[in-house]
Amino acid sequence: MFFPVVAVLAAFLVGGVFILAIGESPLQTYSLLIGSALWWPDGIGYTLFLATPLIFTGLAVSVAFRAGLLNIGAEGQLYVAAFATAWVGIVFANLPAAVLVPLCCTAAVAAGAMWGAIPGILKARFGSHEVINTIMLNFIAVAFVSYLTQYHYRTPGDAILETAPIGANAHIPRLARFIPGFPERIPLNVAFLLALVCCALVYFFLWHTKWGYELRATGSNPSAAEYGGISIRRQIVLAMAISGGLAGMVGINEVLGYRHRYYDGFSDNYGFTGIAVALLGRNHPVGVVLAALLFAVLTRGGVPVDAFTQHVTKDIVQILQATIILFVAAEALFREGLRRWVKF
Amino acid sequence: MIELRNISKRFGAVQANDHVSIKVEPGTIHAIVGENGAGKSTAMRIAYGFYTADAGEILIDGQVRRIGSPQDAIALGIGMVHQHFMLVDTMTVADNIVLGAEPGSPLSLDLQEADIRIRALSAEFRLSVDPHARIEDLSVGQQQRVELLKALYRKARLLILDEPTAVLTPQEVEEFFGILRGMRKQGKTIVIITHKLAEVLALSDDVTVMRDGKVVGRVETKETSAAELARLMVGRDVLLHVHKPEAKPGAQVLGVRNLSVKTAAGAKPVDNVTFEVRAGEIVGVAGVEGNGQTELVEALAGLVDPLRVSGDVDLEGQSLSGMNPRRRRERGIAHIPEDRHRRGLLLEFALTENAILGVHYRRPITMLPGDAVLDDGEIRRRTVDIIKRFDVRPPNPDLPARALSGGNQQKLVIGREFELNPKLLLVSQPTRGVDIGAIEFIHDKLVKLRDGGCAVLLVSAELEEVMSLSDRLLILHKGRIAGEVNPQVATAAEVGLLMTRGH
Amino acid sequence: MKWSKALLCLAPAVLTATACGQQSYASDDRSKPRVGIVFDIGGKDDRSFNAAAWNGVRCAETGKWPDGKDCGRPGFGITLRDVEPGTPVNIEPGMRAFAERKYDLIIGIGFAQAPIIETVARDYPDIHFAIVDGVSDLPNVASLVFKEHEGSYLVGILSAMTTKTNTLGFIGGMDIGLIHRFAKGFEQGAKSVNPNIRVIENYVGVTDAAWNNPGKGKELALSQIAKGADVIFPAAGNSGLGAFDAVEDMGRDASGRATHFVIGVDSNMNMLKPGFVLTSMLKRVDNAVYQITRDVVNKQFKPGLHVFGLESDGVGYAIDENNKDLLSPEAIRAAEEAKKKIIAGEIKVTDAMFQ
DSSP states (O other), X not given: OHHHHHHHHHHHHXXXXXHHHTTSOHHHXXXXXXXXXXXXXXXXXXXXXXXXXXXXXXXXXXXXXXXXXXXXXXXXXHHHHHHHHHHHHHHTTTSOHXXXXXXXXXXXXXXXXXXXXXXXXXXXXXXXXXXXXXXXXXXXXXXXXXXXXXXXIBOXXXXXXXXXXXXXXXXXXXXGGTSTTOOTTSOOBHHHHHHHHHHHHHHHHHHHBHHHHHHHHHHHOHHHHHHTTXXXXXXXXXXXXXXXXXXXXXXIIIIIIIISSOBTTOXXXXXXHHHHHHHXXXXXXXXXXXXXHHHHHHHHHHHHHHHHSSSOOTHHXXXXXXXXXXXXXXXXXXXXXXXXXXXX | OEEEEEEEEEETTEEEEEEEEEEEOTTOEEEEEEOTTSSHHHHHHHHTXXXXXXXXXXXXXXXXXXXXXXXXXXXXXEEEEOSSOOOOTTSBHHHHHHTTSOOSOSSXXXXXXXHHHHHHHHHHHTOOOOTTSBGGGSOHHHHHHHHHHHHHHTTOSEEEEESTTTTOOHHHHHHHHHHHHHHHHTXXXXXXXXXXXXXXXHXXXXXXXXXXXXXXXXXXXXXXXXXXXXHHHHSSOOOOSOOOOOOOOOSEEEEEEEEEEOOTTSOOSEEEEEEEEETTOEEEEXXXXXXSHHHHHHHHHTOSOGGGEEEEEEETTEEOTTOOHHHHHHHTEEEEOSOIIIIIOOTTSBHXXXXXXXXXXXXXXXXXXXXXXXXXXXXXXXXXXXXXXXXXXSOOXXXXXXXXXXXXXXXXXHHHHHTTOOSEEEEESTTTTOOHHHHHXXXXXXXXXXXXXXXXEEEOSOHXXXXXXXXXXXXXXXXXEEEEXXXXXXXXXXXXXXXXXXX | OHHHHHHHHHHHHHHHHHHHHHHXXXXXXXXXXEEEEEOOTTOTTSSXXXXXXXXXXXXXXXXXXXXXXXXXXXXXXXXXXXXXXXXXXXXHHHHHHHHHTTOSEEEEESGGGHHHHHHHHHHOTTSEEEEESOOOOOTTEEEEEEOXXXXXXXXXXXXXXXXXXXXXXXXXXXXXXXXXXXXXHHHHHHHHHOTXXXXXXXXXXXXXXXXXXXXXXXXXXXXXXXXXXXXXXXXXXXXXXXXXXXXXXXXXXXXXXXXXXXXXXXXXXXXXXXXXXXXXXEEOHHHHHHHHHHHXXXXXXXXXXXXXXXXXXXXXXXXXXTTTXXXXXXXXXXXXXXXXXHHHTSSXXXXXXXX
16 A cells, blocks of 8 residues: 555656756645645635546446456446436426436436446457457447537537536535535535545445455456356446446536536546546555545646646646556566665 | 575565575485475575575585576576476477577577487487477477476586476376486486475485475485475374275265266367265266366366256256356355365455355355345354364464465365365365375365265375275276276276276 | 555645645736636647637737737736646636636637636636637626638638639538538638539537547548548638648649648638648637737726627738739639628628527
8 A cells, every 4th residue: 555655756756857857846836736736725625526526437447447347438438427417407307306316316327337337248248358348438428428419409509519407406516505614616516425425335345245245256366256156247247337337426526516517528538547546546445535636636736837837837747647657557567676776 | 516505585574495505416316395385496496596595605516606597507507397387389399499599590590400409319318209299289298308308408417397297197207207217327417396205205316305494304315204204394293194984975965977068169078977976985086187177077066158068967866957156056065176276266365255255145144234245253253263173374364365375275265165064075186285284184174074974076186195085986088987996906007097098 | 554654644745735835826926917818628839729819918918929029019018827728627727726816817718618717707706807709798708709700701702713623621620600600601702702612511520629630630631632622621720730731742733833722710820831721711819819908908808799800800811921822813802802891791691600
């Protein structure tokens, strides 16, 4: 668990060299980056808001990974789910909130789960690799919902590719309502709490239920799982569906909590960043939350760095993210190197 | 010839070698024995340059030498044959032998010359093998000869052999020993790493015994005995022979009629096999590895796609056809798989989680609500119970299975399967990679289970083991039952013939 | 847990950073008017729409274009900061980053920012906002819009008078109203010259990524060329640059004249591939942002609709030394005549966005 922290610090060091090279002060840049991401209330509020989708996708990738599957398709799953959420919110706009909100949430989870289950079924049934299928389904998902938005659900005359707004009953409250002094303008909403609850649920599911046990056993050693009477095929489909469902919950944050409509292209590569979040978080719910927060800090802090430094652009954030991922991915190498370096 | 002096090597928390000193006289066969994890292989890998020692020195012909890589070792005339062969299956024997030491200039490969040298070496050391055959078409014994030739081709004067007989049939072992004796006569020095005491006594001149990373004894072979070596290895007196009372077979438990298993490629690893196992008896299955034992057991355990299995299998008169592994377990079949790393264990998981594999989905492991939640208290009780009764060490239920030695891993698997109170136990290679001390323990447990009325089907590549444990012995050859013998009466030679020739 | 230990070590570092971060907010020179600009996804180097906006604010800052040449108007010595969001989610934080620091004017580029600027403007009623290409009726937002259809009509005439195949190409970024305005005006202008002319219309995509895909832009241009188009008008941000490559690939005839032409959009792009760019449909975003900046500096900010059409030189077409030999005098005459008629109201150009 110590290693990801080392990787992050090392990445900041490397990033610092870059900043120095282009003639700015790394210390000032970093304090601007981190400071603007953590100040009360806007900084922290936006950081938590930006972390919310990453927690969902990080969890999604982690669950699949625990089953030995690489879900590259969280992006497509969350697109389909966000659209489904908006669709329910538009079509059933007149239902009371107590019915409509759960219905929208169910739609988000169900749509994501369904889209995730497809590559699961393909793998279980035909042995085709989930990485390729999830990537392909990403393209299909993005194009499909764009098509639906463009030709069927957009408000006529709207220059922006987005659906009509969902019914007011489908809105979920912003956290400003519960925290005194927290401004209403910050879009941090109940979905963030839902993300934390999901972390706890995923943790309990994976380590304290028989289903989680079967899922992890499948990922750890499918031959042994089979020997232990576990159906590998079922686990593959199940894991992909759960993973997709978690990714789909991004739609709750986006549609019910933030924009109140489906906005095409809303995702800042949440599904792909989720892979990095899971990697950095060691596929553990607690790690996922911390990693999601870190990435949110970088995203939130990147904009002021872009705006208020002379030379550093927001690309520094990408350099930091990439270096972190590189270090985490190269952990084995890095460890060996460290050991030798310490020894000699 | 070679001498290790005070070699120490640490891997993380494990002191693999602790001031190990081994001296090998030129022109002798020197055996290094010890249980798994005693540090035999580590010491020899250091001699071959795979690892660098943390401390100590290596002397070749009386001179201190630095061996930083296998290239250094080869240059000094050291060759090593690993337990798992390092050959390229799709290339020919000659290609493999010259690989890494290609004759001719870098741009033109002179295989003509290589061919001549290989043939000369084959003749000199009676290592007959066709230089133009592909490796994948050779038997295991022939592949081993290729490994030997590879070392000799590089002008090795000292050959280090890591568990060379593990993969050979009794006949092949005899032949192999003949080759080694011939090499000794030609002036080669041989170091053989093994844990089979009979072979040590039959072959070697000197023996170094290791335990827990240390050298605990060095003796001349003609002045020692199996019992003494075993005591040195384990650190206490060991029973080398199974003591078992007469079997009292009861009713038939497992009935197998015309069982065949087909592979996707169309081969038939199990071909029309019929036999029965009764309560209270151990039926052994002997055979050279790869003659259908694996497929037979996996088919009985339900691990083979039902579409590829034909014939009838019943348990206490009720058919098992088409049942998945879980339903078979529920019927009372326990299974100790041949490869505990591949099948039997979740190596990254804690002992607690390994102790419930196969029963994790039902009471008493699960509890309310909905029988979905794992009962951690119950799991821990069960694990601690297995650890106690099967002497799993270290007795820490939270360790990952990977942290255990092979023997302790096996004891955990056995304990878990015994916990099912099975009617039928399928057990493959129960003592593979297991220490002598644990072997004794496992054999004893198997006999006790039998005496409790369980039907046991035992598959083992160790002829000695199946012969001493079984009450009846089936010999598998090319997927068919080549014969059934009474192990109390039959000799190893007879069984060996059935294993290799099938009649 | 070990995590908590690591966090414990990190906490002091983070706290110091937070404190420092707060300080650095004050580092801007508050004596000067401060202007923040948030670009569209394409970024300020798209040589087109965003680049025009960048030209305008730089001119207002220093009196010079970004390349250092004099822009012919006075600079105001403002503090200028910019954000290139890169993804849609960064637009709002970018605007808020300026708003939180009480900037005097925040300019949003592109119609997609309209709803965002409305949200932010509502939270900061004391700050002036300007949105290019979008419309808002908030009392602190100026909406800078252009009659692209009129400019497109004129380049449509120029294209129709130049084509030898009677086939023209139009490449839009996204299939949306704003771009339909370009397409419709272009087609109408071309058909006013020759009703039998054919305009092939293609769009790069349906998401924001469509503005940033020169590869696809080139593919579309090549396929239009294959269908006979010899003048192509891309209105697709960065993606349009692909069309420039495509016509250049087609080469020149024996006399040294290009066989196929492209029309620049928003900025003057005649110099990008000299000889291949027939003209550029100018959308003087630079003028618009310069003017709104000037208004703020002079404390004369006016909210509401600011329309830039032919009459105010808000749109037009570019003729310079790079393309003056490409256009026939008749063509220019026809375009100038149409321009007068449009200003006079004698020609009504269809506005496909608000028809």
